[in-house]
Amino acid sequence: MSAPPESQYGDKAGTQPDSNQLHIPSDAELAEMSTDDLVRLGNRIDDIEVVSDRPRFPVPGTRAEKRAERQVAGWFILAAVMGLAFIVIFIAWPWEYVSPGQDGDLLYVLYTPLIGTTLGLSVLGVGMGIIAYSKKLLPEDLTIQQRHDGRSSEVDRRTAAARLVQTGQQSGLARRKLIFRSLGAAGGVLTAGIAVAAFGGLVKNPWKEGDDSPLLVTDWKSENGERVYLRKFDGDPEDVVLIRAGDLEPGSMETVFPFKESDRNDPEHLAEVVRSADSPVMLIRLRPNVTVIKRAGQEDFNYGSLFAYSKICSHMGCPTSLYEDQTNRILCPCHQSQFQANEYARPIFGPAARPLAQLPIAVDDQGYLYARSDFIEPVGPGFWERRSS
Amino acid sequence: MSDQSPRPRRLWARAGTKTRRRVAGFLALGVALLAVGGLYTVFQPEPETARAQDAALVREGQSLYDNACITCHGSNLQGVVGRGPSLIGVGEASVYFQVSTGRMPLKAQGAQADRKKVEFTPQQIDAMGAYIQANGGGPVVPAEPDAALIGSDLGRGGELFRLNCAQCHNFTGRGGALSSGKFAPPLDPANPHQIYAAMLVGPGNMPTFADTQLSPEEKRDIIGYIKSVSPDSGAVNPGGNGLGGFGPVPEGIVAFFVGLAALIGISLWIGSRQ
Numbered sequence: 239m240s241a242p243p244e245s246q247y248g249d250k251a252g253t254q255p256d257s258n259q260l261h262i263p264s265d266a267e268l269a270e271m272s273t274d275d276l277v278r279l280g281n282r283i284d285d286i287e288v289v290s291d292r293p294r295f296p297v298p299g300t301r302a303e304k305r306a307e308r309q310v311a312g313w314f315i316l317a318a319v320m321g322l323a324f325i326v327i328f329i330a331w332p333w334e335y336v337s338p339g340q341d342g343d344l345l346y347v348l349y350t351p352l353i354g355t356t357l358g359l360s361v362l363g364v365g366m367g368i369i370a371y372s373k374k375l376l377p378e379d380l381t382i383q384q385r386h387d388g389r390s391s392e393v394d395r396r397t398a399a400a401r402l403v404q405t406g407q408q409s410g411l412a413r414r415k416l417i418f419r420s421l422g423a424a425g426g427v428l429t430a431g432i433a434v435a436a437f438g439g440l441v442k443n444p445w446k447e448g449d450d451s452p453l454l455v456t457d458w459k460s461e462n463g464e465r466v467y468l469r470k471f472d473g474d475p476e477d478v479v480l481i482r483a484g485d486l487e488p489g490s491m492e493t494v495f496p497f498k499e500s501d502r503n504d505p506e507h508l509a510e511v512v513r514s515a516d517s518p519v520m521l522i523r524l525r526p527n528v529t530v531i532k533r534a535g536q537e538d539f540n541y542g543s544l545f546a547y548s549k550i551c552s553h554m555g556c557p558t559s560l561y562e563d564q565t566n567r568i569l570c571p572c573h574q575s576q577f578q579a580n581e582y583a584r585p586i587f588g589p590a591a592r593p594l595a596q597l598p599i600a601v602d603d604q605g606y607l608y609a610r611s612d613f614i615e616p617v618g619p620g621f622w623e624r625r626s627s
Numbered sequence: 628m629s630d631q632s633p634r635p636r637r638l639w640a641r642a643g644t645k646t647r648r649r650v651a652g653f654l655a656l657g658v659a660l661l662a663v664g665g666l667y668t669v670f671q672p673e674p675e676t677a678r679a680q681d682a683a684l685v686r687e688g689q690s691l692y693d694n695a696c697i698t699c700h701g702s703n704l705q706g707v708v709g710r711g712p713s714l715i716g717v718g719e720a721s722v723y724f725q726v727s728t729g730r731m732p733l734k735a736q737g738a739q740a741d742r743k744k745v746e747f748t749p750q751q752i753d754a755m756g757a758y759i760q761a762n763g764g765g766p767v768v769p770a771e772p773d774a775a776l777i778g779s780d781l782g783r784g785g786e787l788f789r790l791n792c793a794q795c796h797n798f799t800g801r802g803g804a805l806s807s808g809k810f811a812p813p814l815d816p817a818n819p820h821q822i823y824a825a826m827l828v829g830p831g832n833m834p835t836f837a838d839t840q841l842s843p844e845e846k847r848d849i850i851g852y853i854k855s856v857s858p859d860s861g862a863v864n865p866g867g868n869g870l871g872g873f874g875p876v877p878e879g880i881v882a883f884f885v886g887l888a889a890l891i892g893i894s895l896w897i898g899s900r901q
Contacts, residue, residue: 337781337855338855338860339855339860347864347865348865350865351865351866369896369897471790472783472786472787472790472845473782473783473785473786473787473790474783482839484839485837485839485840486837486839486840487829487835487837487839487840488835489829489834489835490829490834490835490836490837490840491834492791492840493790493791557794559794560794560795560805560811561834562805562806562809562832563829563832563833563834563835564831564832565806565807565832567806569805569806571794571803574806576806587806
């Protein structure tokens with residue numbers, strides 16, 4: 239066994255000249271062989287050695303064998319019963335939502351765990367039954383198969399290589415340049431076509447709209463000179479409540495969204511705006527006697543003690559809305575950036591490097607707050623084309 | 628009559644009409660003035676101090692204040708620099724929140740006032756509240772039973788909670804960290820009145836939510852939502868253990884380690900020989 243067998247064919251006999259020498263039986267001999275004989279022949283061909291092959295229960299019909307049989311069957315019966323329970327529960331159990339504390343809430347909350355448990359136990363039962371069968375009832379055998387890790391014989395390798403070389407020479411592709419090149423062109427263009435079909439849809443020019451490109455503007459941008467108001471959101475996009483300057487007490491914050499009067503009867507657009515990623519704005523009313531530092535160019539963006547900052551963190555775009563009304567800090571929960579609300583929301587701690595974008599606000603003749611314009615810089619995290627400020 | 632002496636009568640009547648008009652005018656003016664005055668007294672808004680009419684309660688509150696609070700908040704509620712803020716205008720709601728949760732009297736100056744054992748009886752807290760309310764007014768928690776403060780529109784309450792509260796208090800009220808050692812506390816121990824008071828006054832670094840911002844009904848719905856997701860709401864936990872209610876991270880860790888251990892155990896059992 240020291241040298242690996244060269245091949246599964248005749249030359250194996252040369253390396254192993256002992257009793258393992260393979261005799262390939264004729265068709266007539268094969269017809270006369272029993273099942274056991276055939277298995278033994280197969281084992282010899284595949285180099286398998288059966289070390290031991292002992293039945294678990296040499297005497298059939300003992301009480302121990304019956305018990306093992308019952309145990310295996312028990313798993314399968316469990317699988318069947320649980321499968322049946324799963325079907326019944328899936329169809330008949332009360333699955334519709336019931337609030338906590340109301341009649342039937344226990345039954346409702348048990349629905350998902352129950353279908354999971356029953357289906358899981360059913361699958362588990364089948365698997366456990368099969369494993370238990372092989373462990374308890376199948377004969378306890380130990381067989382060893384030798385690994386054949388040698389390469390093909392030298393003759394096989396040489397002849398196969400020669401066949402390939404000859405095919406290449408006979409094709410004459412090396413000589414017929416026109417065919418070779420036109421075939422290359424066809425293959426190349428076909429590959430390019432497949433690539434275009436697969437990835438072409440992903441290639442978009444985000445700057446097609448110039449200064450109105452999506453990364454540069456938000457829903458706060460006014461269209462056709464229409465005024466964009468600040469609105470509250472209470473879960474129902476169609477329940478539009480505008481904000482007056484006096485609605486906020488000192489030291490309070492309200493998350494506001496843009497609203498245009500022309501959208502009032504457009505439920506789809508109303509819902510879109512309150513859920514769009516770049517429109518949430520924190521409207522903050524500072525406490526009195528807080529020293530305010532304004533950013534150059536944004537001196538008139540606030541309305542009295544009301545300041546409106548984008549909720550989108552300038553670091554990675556998380557909603558940074560943990561407003562502390564005594565320290566006037568706005569904390570971002572993702573990476574602990576902190577912004578100073580009374581100093582143009584400049585970053586004072588953490589990875590954020592730019593202040594939050596500030597929305598210029600004013601009050602109309604009926605006292606409602608509106609945005610005088612869109613943000614003067616892109617909100618949220620930076621990008622290559624962003625003009626730094 | 629008309630045919631006898633119409634002329635002199637008309638003369639008398641002319642003179643009389645003038646007097647009568649004058650008298651009637653004065654009478655009408657008097658009636659109108661009386662009516663306006665009466666209506667004014669009927670519809671006159673009650674003054675701010677009306678709630679603190681019980682002078683005895685205010686006196687009791689003042690004596691409690693003088694014993695427990697005066698060191699940090701000053702003899703005239705004006706506050707002491709470096710110790711405590713002014714209490715003028717903070718209102719009964721603020722007193723109720725701070726004292727009934729045990730946060731006041733403060734144990735030590737620090738980043739955060741912790742909830743701890745309550746030092747005063749409800750009656751004493753009422754007295755202190757009346758005293759503070761009598762000096763400057765301020766927000767007041769509705770005098771209704773707990774159940775009346777728990778709203779029934781849990782869907783709206785949940786939506787408002789996620790918009791206004793969840794950023795600090797977590798989406799099921801588990802609380803969370805703030806800057807420099809401060810934190811937003813978990814909401815389970817707070818009763819409906821304390822939550823209502825906290826929204827009204829914004830204790831510590833919490834922003835204020837005036838009734839113009841969150842209407843009383845919206846506040847009640849938010850309380851209803853908080854109570855419905857609290858572990859002691861009586862809601863059944865289908866998994867058997869909420870794992871702190873922090874969501875997918877602890878649940879994923881448990882699923883990963885428990886599931887992995889189970890899979891390894893089963894593989895070992897399948898591969899074992901008897």
